[in-house]
Amino acid sequence: MPIARPSSARRAAARRLAGVLGSLALGCSAVGCDRFTDPHQRGEQALAAGDYQAARVAFGEAIAEDDHAAEAYANRGIANEALYNFDAAIADYTRALELFAADAPDRAEVLNNRGVAYLGLRKLEEAIADFDAAIEARSDYADAYANRGRAYNDREEFDRAIADFDKAIELNDALAQAYGNRALAYESQGDIDRAIPDYTKAIELSHDAQAYFNRGMLRYSRGCFNLAYQDFSEVVDRVDENEYVWYQANSQKQFLENRPKDADTCIGSEREADMAANRGGGADDGAAATPGDATAAPADDAGSGGADTGGGM
Numbered sequence: 001m002p003i004a005r006p007s008s009a010r011r012a013a014a015r016r017l018a019g020v021l022g023s024l025a026l027g028c029s030a031v032g033c034d035r036f037t038d039p040h041q042r043g044e045q046a047l048a049a050g051d052y053q054a055a056r057v058a059f060g061e062a063i064a065e066d067d068h069a070a071e072a073y074a075n076r077g078i079a080n081e082a083l084y085n086f087d088a089a090i091a092d093y094t095r096a097l098e099l100f101a102a103d104a105p106d107r108a109e110v111l112n113n114r115g116v117a118y119l120g121l122r123k124l125e126e127a128i129a130d131f132d133a134a135i136e137a138r139s140d141y142a143d144a145y146a147n148r149g150r151a152y153n154d155r156e157e158f159d160r161a162i163a164d165f166d167k168a169i170e171l172n173d174a175l176a177q178a179y180g181n182r183a184l185a186y187e188s189q190g191d192i193d194r195a196i197p198d199y200t201k202a203i204e205l206s207h208d209a210q211a212y213f214n215r216g217m218l219r220y221s222r223g224c225f226n227l228a229y230q231d232f233s234e235v236v237d238r239v240d241e242n243e244y245v246w247y248q249a250n251s252q253k254q255f256l257e258n259r260p261k262d263a264d265t266c267i268g269s270e271r272e273a274d275m276a277a278n279r280g281g282g283a284d285d286g287a288a289a290t291p292g293d294a295t296a297a298p299a300d301d302a303g304s305g306g307a308d309t310g311g312g313m
Helices: 008-017 037-049 052-065 070-082 086-099 107-120 124-137 142-154 158-171 176-188 192-206 209-221 225-238 244-256 271-279 291-295
Strands: none
Touching (some): 037 052, 037 070, 070 086, 070 107, 086 107, 107 124, 107 142, 124 142, 142 158, 142 176, 158 176, 176 192, 176 209, 192 209, 209 225, 209 244, 225 244, 225 271
C-alpha cells in the first residue's frame, strides 16, 4: 500500500505546537526608573528566571506605586502571557499602549506581544492588525513578520505566510521559529522538499523537540525510517514524558522498532543519509516484519485535537 501522508489531525497538532515569539522584558525608562526600582527589578529578575507568577506580583506592586508606569504594564503582560492568562495579558498591553507616547520606541514590542496573546485566543484578525501596526512602527522587526506569518498559517493563507517568513529570515537568519513555521506552510502545500530543510535549519538553531517530531513524520512519509526513528528518539531524549510531544514521539518510535530498518524505500535527497543511519545502527532491528508492512502508516497520535495555546517553539 502507498505510504500515507500525515493525517489532518496530525498536521493540526504540529501547527498548534509550533510556537510564536514574544519579546524580552522592557526595562524601566531612564526618567522613571527610580519611581519603582525595587519591584520592577524584582519583576525583571523573575522573568529572566522563568518565575512568571513572581514576576506578575512584582510588576503589580510597581503599578500600585505608579499607575502610569507603562513599562510595568507591558512587563506584567509578558508574565500573564507566559502563564496563559491571555485576556489579562491583552488588558495589560492595551494599558501600556495607552500610556506610551505615540512615538515611543517600545510600542512595536508591545504591539507584537499583544498580537501573540490574541493568537493564543485564536483571534486572528486582531493578531494580524497588531502585527501590521508593529511592522509599521518598525519596518525591520523580524519577530513581527514571523508572528504574522504564523497567523496567516492558521488562516491557511500559506503563500502570504511564506512571504512573511521569508522577510523575517531576511531580517534575522537565526530566527528558528520562522524556519519551523515556514516548514509548516510548505508541508501544508505538499512541498515536502522544502519543508524538511526548513525543519532541519530550525533544529540546527534551537534543537526544538517539535521540529524534530515534525521532521520525523515527513521522513517517515518518504520511507526514511532510520532517519525518522532518530528524530523521534531525539524528542524522547529531550523532553519530559509528561509533555504531549513526548507521547507522540514515543508512540512513533515504538512503532518503528517493529519495522524493518533496511526496507530501503527512502526517496528524495535524504536517501543516502537514511542508508548511512541504518549502517550505523541508528535503530534496533526490532521484530520481524514483511517488506510490505514497511509502508504502513505510523501509530496514530490519538487526541491531537484541542485548543491552540500559542506556546513557544
